[in-house]
Amino acid sequence: MSLRLYNTLSGGKEEFVPLRPGHVGMYVCGVTVYDYCHIGHARANIVFDIIYRYLQFAGYDVTYVRNYTDVDDKIINRANERGIDSNALAEEFIRAFDEDMDALGLKKPTIEPKATLHIKQIITLVQRLIACGRAYASGGDVYYAVENFPDYLKLSKRNMDEMRAGARIAPGELKRHPMDFALWKTAKAGEPAWESPWGAGRPGWHIECSAMSMQYLGETFDIHGGGKDLVFPHHENEIAQSEGATGKPFVKYWLHNGFVNVNHEKMSKSLGNFFTIRDILKTYDAEVLRFFILTAHYRSPIDFSDQNLDEARLGLSRFYQALAGADAFLQQAQDKSAGPEREEIAELRERACTLESRFKEAMDDDFNTALVIGHFFDLVRALNRVTAIPEFASDRAALAAVTAARAGMVQLGNVLGLFVSDPQTWLEKQKHAGLGETGLSAEAIEELISARQSARANRDFARSDQIRDELAAKGILLLDSAQGTTWKRK
RNA sequence: GGCUCCGUCGCCAAGUGGUAAGGCAGAGGUCUGCAAAACCUCCAUCAUCAGUUCGAAUCUGAUCGGAGCCUCCA
Incomplete structure (x- = not known):
């Protein structure tokens, strides 16, 4: 079974064959740094984070490049609005981007280049394009002549006639063709500028x-x-620039993630219906957000809503509870004896053994993370079935199966950036995270729990249930067990 | 207007020719003083219509509905 991925260029799934065996070169467009990142950026970066991780898991040596575009009209405009230097603005949002990506638990790309540190290479490339007749200088600008590049629009699958209707030449632009785009722009007063053959x-x-x-x-x-x-236009233009200059194919596989919607509508800056990553992380755990994003296929649209995020939180809690349950089970392990194997144990062993092959099969099919999570849920049920039976703590086969299941889940989950925390720690954090809204402190809850315990000891169940109901009304659930009473938030 | 994509249980969501994964919610049960958690059982013929096929959610056509791109955008 080998990796197959959907290539926007061909419009279908293709077997992944890297140019150099064992090595992968991957470039992902980062951000133009002029504002805080929103969930759309979170999705894109999480998606390519798991692709990066999975390629490494699959044994490839991956060079992952994600750029910062730190010079651009939007940056200049925003800096002017704020009356600060555009470079300072860019640096501010590069820092913010790094903080956000870090908070989301993303692995660092191999290289994170900044556009402004590659001006020389850019000028060289523009010169090369002019030299081979693909671009022309006009005033102090340089434009790409799209009509000289026959493959133009091969990625987006349009044709020039359709596009021409919508294309405009902005005032001041000296283009030969409305679809031509700027490779180099002459600087106006006060704008960041670098010396070039065109001024x-x-x-x-x-x-x-x-x-x-x-x-x-x-x-x-x-x-x-x-x-x-x-x-x-971005990737289409990159193809024109790169292939126009080199005469070689630019990229073998083009991967594009779907949008994040809000109320079934695209979330975007122009619509104003966007949420920043840092705002979301005030309410939701980063891993919950990641889990939410991975429950859908990366190419599908995904609808962002409190309900969906709450569901993701519930789903992820189920995993952490199962892992915590496995830990508790393993701690109780006693003298191991081998008895006749029970059905629950056989099922868990089977699930644990086949988890990796299921995982790979799903991921190899264009990174089907939703299916992977389904497999994980199957394993959780099998795991809970075993750990729910205390007698199994002294069964050698059960202990082996639980150990294998736990290890497999964590190891493969980590490839997706999931289950990266200690289960008990994560659950504790979640317990306390929502307390602000309830108006209760952990201490107050503990006091109520012990009050309820004494009531129960006196068989005063009316009082005991009253306490439980009051807490439940505030979103606190009590969980009684042989070891005592704990709580969690709904 | 042109070009894409999508429409699977109340909700979220896999499945793209071989007879519908999974999660949440719901119903019943085990456990429990009663609950909760956990476990067990149950819970869809895939927008509509017409075709192709031994066989279709999966292919084709039409219809209806939703979204995206064509302008900055992950």
């Missing part, structure tokens, strides 16, 4: 990705990713 100016959007991917991954590389909205 002081700055790179257009798109060219930085061609230049930086070429620098770190070569003229042809394996995987290029980003959100669906980058297919046109």
Whole structure:
């Protein structure tokens, strides 16, 4: 079984064959740093984070490049609004981006290049495009001549006639064709500028990705990713720039993640219906957000809502509870004896043994994380079946199966960035996280629990149930067990 | 208008030709003083219609509904 992935270029799933056996070059468009990141960015970065992790898990040596676009019209405009230097603004949001990605538990890419540190490479690339007739200088600008690149629009599968209707030439632009796009822009007063053969100016959007991917991954590389909205114009233009200059295929596999919707509508800055990552993380655990995103296939749209996030929280808790249950079970392990194997144990052993092959099969099919999570849920049920029976704590086969199941779940879950915390710690954190809204402190709850315990000891069940109901009304559930009473929030 | 994509149980969501995973919610049961948690059992023929096929949620056509791109956007 080998990895198959959906390639936007071909419009279908293809077997993944890297250019160099054992190695993968992957470039993912990062952000233009002029504002805080929203959940859409979170999704894109989490999706490619798990692709990065899975490729490594599958044994590839992966070079993952994710850029910062730190020079751009939007940055300049925002900096002007705030009356600060555009470079300072970019640095501020690069820091914010790093903090957010870190909070989301993302692995660091191999290389995180900044556009402004690659101006020389950009200028060289633009010169190369002019030299081979693909671009032209006009005033202090340089434009890409799309009509000279026959493959233009092969990624987004459109044709020039359709596109022409919507294309406009903005005032001041000196294009030959409405679809031509800027490779280099002449600098106006007060704008960041670098010396170039065409005078002081700055790179257009798109060219930085061609230049930086070429620098770190070569003229042809394996995987290029980003959100669906980058297919046109950004990635289309990257192809034009890179292939126009080198005459070689730019990228073998194009991967695009679906949008995050709010109320079934695309979340976007222009609609104003977006949530920033840092706002979301005030309410929801980062791993809950990741779990939520991974419950849907990466190419499908996903609807962001409190209900869906709460469901994700519930789902993830189920895993951590099962893991905590397994830990408690293993701690009680006594002298191991081998008896006739029971059905529950046989099922768990079977599930634990086949987990990795199921995991791989699902992930190899275009990163089907939703199916993987389904497999994990199956394992949890089998695991709970065993750990719910105390006698099994002295059964050698049960202990082996529980140990294997727990280890497998954590090991494979970690490939998706899931189950990375200590179960008890995570559950404790979740317990306390929502207490603010209830108006209760952990101490107050503990006091009520002991009051209820004395009532129960006196068989005063009316009083005992009253306490439980009051807590339940505030979202606190009590869990009685042989070891005493604990609580969690609903 | 052009080009894409989508429509699977109350909700979320896999499945893209071989007879519908999983989670949440719900019903019944075991456990419990009663509950909760956990476990057991139950719970869909896949928007509609017409085709292709031995066989379709999966392919084709039409219809209805939703979304995206064509302008900055993950």
